[in-house]
Amino acid sequence: MKRYCINSDCSEHQSKHLQSANSGRVSKKGTFYRLCDRRYIQRFKCLVCRTQFSKATFDPDYRQHRREINEMLFLFLASGVTQRRSAILLKTDRKTISRKLKILGARAKEDHAEWLEERFSETPIRHIQFDDLETVEHTKCKPLSVTLAVQNKSREILDIQVKRMPAKGPLSRVARKKYGPRKDERPAGWDQLFRNLKSLLHANVLCESDENPHYPQFVRSHLPQARHVRHKGARGAIVGQGELKKLKFDPLFSLNHTCAMLRANVNRLFRKTWSTTKKVECLVDHLWIYVRYHNAVLVNSDPGFVPTQRSQLGGG
Numbered sequence: 536m537k538r539y540c541i542n543s544d545c546s547e548h549q550s551k552h553l554q555s556a557n558s559g560r561v562s563k564k565g566t567f568y569r570l571c572d573r574r575y576i577q578r579f580k581c582l583v584c585r586t587q588f589s590k591a592t593f594d595p596d597y598r599q600h601r602r603e604i605n606e607m608l609f610l611f612l613a614s615g616v617t618q619r620r621s622a623i624l625l626k627t628d629r630k631t632i633s634r635k636l637k638i639l640g641a642r643a644k645e646d647h648a649e650w651l652e653e654r655f656s657e658t659p660i661r662h663i664q665f666d667d668l669e670t671v672e673h674t675k676c677k678p679l680s681v682t683l684a685v686q687n688k689s690r691e692i693l694d695i696q697v698k699r700m701p702a703k704g705p706l707s708r709v710a711r712k713k714y715g716p717r718k719d720e721r722p723a724g725w726d727q728l729f730r731n732l733k734s735l736l737h738a739n740v741l742c743e744s745d746e747n748p749h750y751p752q753f754v755r756s757h758l759p760q761a762r763h764v765r766h767k768g769a770r771g772a773i774v775g776q777g778e779l780k781k782l783k784f785d786p787l788f789s790l791n792h793t794c795a796m797l798r799a800n801v802n803r804l805f806r807k808t809w810s811t812t813k814k815v816e817c818l819v820d821h822l823w824i825y826v827r828y829h830n831a832v833l834v835n836s837d838p839g840f841v842p843t844q845r846s847q848l849g850g851g
């Protein structure tokens with residue numbers, strides 16, 4: 536078992552003395568009873584600096600309330616259940632849910648980066664599709680753009696970027712009057728997306744998108760040898776279902792199908808909804824949870840998928 540002093544100034548701290556992890560300079564010092572899961576947790580004391588800590592200190596769920604609901608909450612949030620309903624179903628407070636959304640989202644993002652590296656570092660991606668999906672921040676006057684890139688055919692989501700954008704059309708005047716000017720942050724998002732993916736893409740990767748006039752410059756600057764094919768937009772198949780097209784053959788099917796799945800499974804992206812995003816960061820966390828589930832379970836059916844990293848110490 537890993538056991539080292541948590542005090543970073545101490546000579547027994549892990550980063551300095553990996554070998555001395557069980558050197559005997561850390562001794563057991565009683566236990567404490569953790570109420571939430573009714574377990575006794577071992578306490579330790581460093582004999583060098585006298586810092587005290589416990590098995591729980593090393594747990595990824597350290598200091599969390601109701602850790603036993605994390606897994607279920609992850610599945611709920613990836614399956615269209617609202618935060619409010621999750622709180623009711625899991626018999627907990629909405630504050631607990633929103634704190635957990637943040638933790639689970641950050642973890643999902645990290646896990647995704649690891650997964651990407653593992654999956655594509657040996658076999659670079661040869662064909663991607665990318666586009667923006669629009670949603671709102673609290674009101675239609677404050678639109679948000681979710682840029683996503685998917686691998687063609689497998690429909691694995693490679694990256695997402697959420698950025699603010701100004702309102703368009705008739706709403707733009709009202710929006711400016713009510714909320715002032717709103718910066719268009721989308722270019723930074725497109726730039727970041729290609730920056731993140733560059734190392735995983737084949738030099739001659741085929742990129743497909745719609746005819747958005749901004750896209751070509753980003754593809755060209757990051758992937759000078761790539762082939763960029765742009766397709767004319769088409770109308771949605773059913774009213775309110777913008778992404779599934781009324782075409783016999785939709786050239787951007789992988790992408791549009793994925794967007795439709797996002798809308799169907801992340802409740803705040805439902806088109807007609809009373810649950811909207813109040814904070815951009817929450818949308819980002821929520822999206823990463825979905826992306827993780829999408830890639831592992833919905834398109835790859837990985838039987839060993841664990842929604843949240845469990846403690847490497849066997850709980851504690």
Ligand SMILES: [Zn+2]
Pocket residue numbers: 540541542545546547548581582583584585586
């Ligand atoms: Zn110490």
